[in-house]
Amino acid sequence: MIVGGFGDLGSERAYLRAETLTCVRTDGGVIEVPLDAYAVGEDGKVGVRGRLVSKQGALLAKALQAGFLTAFSKVFTQVPSTSFSNAATSGQVQFESMFTPQAAEAGFAGGVGGAMDKLADYYMKMAENTFPVLEVDAGRGIELIIN
DSSP states (O other): EEEEEEEEEETTTTEEEEEEEEEEEEOOOOOEEEEEEEOOOTSSBBBOOEEEEEEEEHHHHHHHHHHHHHHHHHOOOOOOOOOOOOOOHSOOOOOSSSSOOHHHHHHHHHHHHHHHHHHHHHHHHHHHHHOOEOOTTTTTTOEEEEO
């Protein structure tokens, strides 16, 4: 028997309909006829109860973690400041070096933050392209109501 159907996420049921019935005769010949029927589950209701499987929650959690790490990396960013000195009193103009260990740490944190931002975008795109699945275990007995 060939059965077609679709899943309904709201009711968590797979609605199945029979399409063709095929029988093999004792002489090896085949009989195939169209069949108008629908499936009923063990509970007597139309459709077969299934199990909803969705991986969107896990992907959204990973996107949230990556977003948190992006924000956390911004804690270490530094803003350079310009210092001025009075050249009249000391006679020399002072300069500050922009390459310090703190600046290197800030650059590293900024790079990690950018990577985490890209990772969060990747997980969000994956979550948008992932769709839930309704699983029905194999080998379950169902009843067909023939119209």
